[in-house]
Amino acid sequence: MARRDFLAFWTRCLWVLGAAHLLGLPERCGAQSAQKGLIKAKLSPYFTRLNGGTIQCDLCPRHCRMDPGERGFCRVRENQQGQCYTLAYGNPCVIHVDPIERKPFFHVLPGTTSLSLATAGCNFDCKFCQTWEISQASPEDVYSYDMPSFFIIDTATEMGVRSIAYTYVEPVIFCEYMLDLGPLAKRAGLLRVVHSNGFISPAPLGDLCGVLDAANIDLKGFTETFYRELCLGELAPVLETLKALKQHGIHLEITHLVIPLKNDDMSLIREMCLWVGKELGVDTPVHFSRFYPLHKLRNLPPTPVKTLEQARVVALSAGLEYVYIGNVPGHEGENTFCPRCKRLLIRRTGYMIGEMHLKDGQCGYCGKPIPGIWE
């Protein structure tokens, strides 16, 4: 077995055993140990100068206005002498090797691993955030690694992963890092995948589309009220992002975390699925993910599995062809079925692949093309 394949095999095994943190990934590849508050400010191209040294950040639809010395909502954009600097560049606070199914991507290189990274900060404030310790932190509050782009690529190559994943928190806020990593990753033969809230302005999104291969976008709810009250965000720009990604030919999957009493109304789920089918295509994979009580919604119960199953039935009856249930390991809704001949194409248990019956991106039984990046 080649050294690269050997490392890839063992990193996947260690991850499944819950021991990925033992790998000490950045140190293996020459980075220094994590340092508290590591910041390497970099000038952002996404801002407008206003009067009196004030600036407006144009990266996301929040359009924060910052006086000199102030930071934006996400905590990682700062007005330094009338210019906008990102404080989330080359300083990931999380760097892990994960199965790509964890992102979740079910139609992208199944059974492979991804070098996954995140920085502090977020442009939303979701009451149900699973990673609030870092998403709602400033860069000076967390331990970060000094990881210039070439270190990330070297690490990925060394570990034998097939992709780089921008994930865990909101990658939009480290946009410039993704823009620089993208071409290097492509040259190294690595896919570039992102899991995002989709809350980004059209211009930076257009730039990002040039350096991404696949995106999983959270469609957290299907009303402006949900986005406003539970995320301090907006729905409309997220829908525009989904349409733009589709137009740019980026492979697209959607995650909808189903939260009891908050976004589990089946009529709204049906409306959302009809919108997905009409605007993005019925072959867009949709993941209904199970909520567990966390952060500011600890008073709610976990999503009943029955609710997820109901959502899946609603989505299938709305015409969607690839509908999954997430965070319920071993559930039949984790598997991929051919929409034409109904045969099982990919069997999954948690993040493990059991069997796969695809041939050249087509159903191995009836030949129907299955959307995704398969090789």
Ligand code: SF4
């Ligand atoms: S990226 Fe951050 S600073 Fe810029 S508009 Fe969005 S929340 Fe505000």
